[in-house]
Amino acid sequence: xxxxxxxxxxxxxxxxxxxxxxxxxxxxxxxxxxxxGAGKSTLGYALSGRPGYEATExxxxxxxxxxxxxxxxxxxxxxxxxxxxxxxxxxxxxxxxFVRTALNAQRRARGEEEVSAxxxxxxxxxxxxxxxxxxxxxxxxLNVGFSGGEKKRMEILQMALLEPSLxxxxxxxxxxxxxxxxxxxxxxxxxxxPERAMVVITHYQRLLDYIRPDRVHVLAAGRIVASGGxxxxxxxxxxxxxxxxxxxxxxxxx
Amino acid sequence: MxxxxxxxASTFPSRRTEAWKYxxxxxxxxxxxxxxxxxxxxxxxxxxxxxxxxxxxxxxxxTGADAFVGSGEQTLRLRFVSEAHAxxxxxxxxxxxxxxxxxxxLESHEGRGSAYVAHNRLDIDVAPGAEVTxxxxxxxxxxxxxxxxxxxxxGEGARFAQxxxxxxxxxxxxxxxxxxxxxxxxVRMDAVYALRDARHTDLTSLVDHRGPDGRTSQLAKGVVKDxxxxxxxxxxAVQRGADGTDARMGHHALILGERAEVDAKxxxxxxxxxxxxAHGNTVGNLDxxxxxxxxxxxxxxxxxxxxxxxxxxxxxxxxxxxEGAREVVREWLTARL
Numbered sequence: 001x002x003x004x005x006x007x008x009x010x011x012x013x014x015x016x017x018x019x020x021x022x023x024x025x026x027x028x029x030x031x032x033x034x035x036x037g038a039g040k041s042t043l044g045y046a047l048s049g050r051p052g053y054e055a056t057e058x059x060x061x062x063x064x065x066x067x068x069x070x071x072x073x074x075x076x077x078x079x080x081x082x083x084x085x086x087x088x089x090x091x092x093x094x095x096x097x098f099v100r101t102a103l104n105a106q107r108r109a110r111g112e113e114e115v116s117a118x119x120x121x122x123x124x125x126x127x128x129x130x131x132x133x134x135x136x137x138x139x140x141x142l143n144v145g146f147s148g149g150e151k152k153r154m155e156i157l158q159m160a161l162l163e164p165s166l167x168x169x170x171x172x173x174x175x176x177x178x179x180x181x182x183x184x185x186x187x188x189x190x191x192x193x194p195e196r197a198m199v200v201i202t203h204y205q206r207l208l209d210y211i212r213p214d215r216v217h218v219l220a221a222g223r224i225v226a227s228g229g230x231x232x233x234x235x236x237x238x239x240x241x242x243x244x245x246x247x248x249x250x251x252x253x254x
Numbered sequence: 255m256x257x258x259x260x261x262x263a264s265t266f267p268s269r270r271t272e273a274w275k276y277x278x279x280x281x282x283x284x285x286x287x288x289x290x291x292x293x294x295x296x297x298x299x300x301x302x303x304x305x306x307x308x309x310x311x312x313x314x315x316x317t318g319a320d321a322f323v324g325s326g327e328q329t330l331r332l333r334f335v336s337e338a339h340a341x342x343x344x345x346x347x348x349x350x351x352x353x354x355x356x357x358x359x360l361e362s363h364e365g366r367g368s369a370y371v372a373h374n375r376l377d378i379d380v381a382p383g384a385e386v387t388x389x390x391x392x393x394x395x396x397x398x399x400x401x402x403x404x405x406x407x408x409g410e411g412a413r414f415a416q417x418x419x420x421x422x423x424x425x426x427x428x429x430x431x432x433x434x435x436x437x438x439x440x441v442r443m444d445a446v447y448a449l450r451d452a453r454h455t456d457l458t459s460l461v462d463h464r465g466p467d468g469r470t471s472q473l474a475k476g477v478v479k480d481x482x483x484x485x486x487x488x489x490x491a492v493q494r495g496a497d498g499t500d501a502r503m504g505h506h507a508l509i510l511g512e513r514a515e516v517d518a519k520x521x522x523x524x525x526x527x528x529x530x531x532a533h534g535n536t537v538g539n540l541d542x543x544x545x546x547x548x549x550x551x552x553x554x555x556x557x558x559x560x561x562x563x564x565x566x567x568x569x570x571x572x573x574x575x576x577e578g579a580r581e582v583v584r585e586w587l588t589a590r591l
Contacts, residue, residue, distance in 0.1 A: 048550050049549075049550075051546060071549070071554070071555070072546065072549035073549045073550075073554045073555065073558075076549070076550055076551055076552035077552055081550075084550075087547070088543050088547040089544075090544055090548070090565070091566075092562075092566060092569060093562070093565045098548075098551070101557070102548070102551035105553050105557060106552035109554075141565075158551060
């Protein structure tokens with residue numbers, strides 16, 4: 001169970017999350033939807049421990065562990081995976097090298113044995129085939145010169161190889177055409193399991209046609225303001241976020 | 255000022271000499287040091303395993319010859335070994351590559367002992383159509399002083415490629431002056447420096463294009479930590495009549511310590527027409543978003559930093575054509591990051 005209670009997060013002096021509470025049981029997929037600027041990406045960064053995103057109040061627990069006290073790498077070893085909205089380019093580090101280094105760092109942190117190079121290559125060949133990725137691309141520096149769609153597939157490939165237990169997908173559908181979206185969604189759906197919890201952060205309902213959520217939450221002005229079943233996403237698609245936005249002040253109306 | 259001579263303290267430059275502004279030799283060396291006793295040079299040095307002939311100096315004194323003439327395809331290990339305490343020595347070597355020769359020059363500066371002063375002079379003559387690849391590994395004690403001055407003269411259509419890998423000393427300067435005749439001759443001059451503690455490295459170079467249609471490509475990258483200081487002074491001159499010159503220079507450094515310093519002085523001096531010259535110089539820190547991304551995937555911060563740093567520097571190492579030598583450099587550098 002992922003349990004977020006009364007979470008307040010500031011970036012610099014600016015409060016972004018203002019008392020966000022959310023519970024996601026293992027085995028479930030929850031969508032977090034909201035307008036631009038609601039704090040969706042901040043939620044992903046706060047859960048994964050990005051420097052500069054300071055939790056000033058509240059708590060985050062995953063499988064009984066207090067995530068806020070852990071370094072980002074230790075959170076990763078504890079199962080947290082954030083699929084970035086804009087995956088970062090790492091010049092000079094081949095994708096294969098990067099993922100194997102990451103996997104073995106996590107395994108070391110958990111006191112597990114490292115994966116040998118041949119065993120790792122076998123895993124990568126299977127996983128990349130399922131995502132219809134060109135294996136040779138993985139010999140190139142991570143994400144450097146990759147298209148938007150290739151970067152997103154690379155995120156899902158890493159997810160498949162690192163086998164996290166808490167998956168946070170930040171706008172995974174942005175920049176994907178329909179075919180790529182289907183492949184990526186299949187990759188995500190293949191990871192659904194009774195032990196895993198998923199938080200799917202998205203602005204649009206489209207992605208949820210492919211990754212069916214158990215619950216949908218509306219994030220506005222730094223808090224969860226409404227929750228419901230999958231039908232809530234359709235309602236948002238039809239009616240927009242207006243009714244969840246704070247009332248217009250004279251200044252905003254002008 | 256007259257040429258540096260360890261026996262004559264009046265030739266020791268201070269920061270008042272423009273070319274030595276960032277490397278004040280006189281600050282560390284006021285008087286002429288006592289002359290080091292000769293030492294025997296043992297083993298094959300860091301380039302062992304790549305074969306070839308050897309030209310070796312122990313505290314400035316040659317073991318056998320002090321000159322080498324290369325013809326055909328050859329490998330030469332050129333070793334400057336210092337094993338001294340608070341004394342000084344000068345080594346002088348001459349290398350010729352005959353027309354059509356392909357010489358792999360594997361140079362090493364192997365310092366042991368402490369507080370020594372080493373002065374190395376090297377003349378390299380590359381005949382028309384010959385090719386010399388000079389790879390230099392420099393490892394010295396943190397309190398040593400060393401100045402290496404190489405004069406390189408190229409014939410028409412000659413190719414000269416150099417890669418320096420330096421880890422610094424109290425004051426360490428590697429100078430390369432190349433006389434470039436143009437006329438299809440090609441120069442590649444690369445360098446990597448990785449400095450920690452209070453170490454200092456100074457890479458000073460001049461490529462002097464004197465004839466038309468010459469090419470030069472220069473890429474230097476460095477990482478400085480703690481209170482270390484890296485100096486890059488690269489100058490490319492294109493003389494009157496050296497039209498059609500294509501010269502590119504890049505220097506990029508990472509400063510990983512709040513008190514570390516990089517001084518960069520890239521210079522292009524152009525007196526010819528129709529040339530293509532460019533230089534780029536950047537000094538910065540590791541990309542924070544890349545560091546976070548790597549940590550999010552499970553790499554501890556130290557490991558993420560090391561991997562990014564290595565990738566940054568290896569861009570230069572990967573430009574070494576000779577596979578065996580490239581592997582030696584990769585391993586050597588990795589062990590020192």
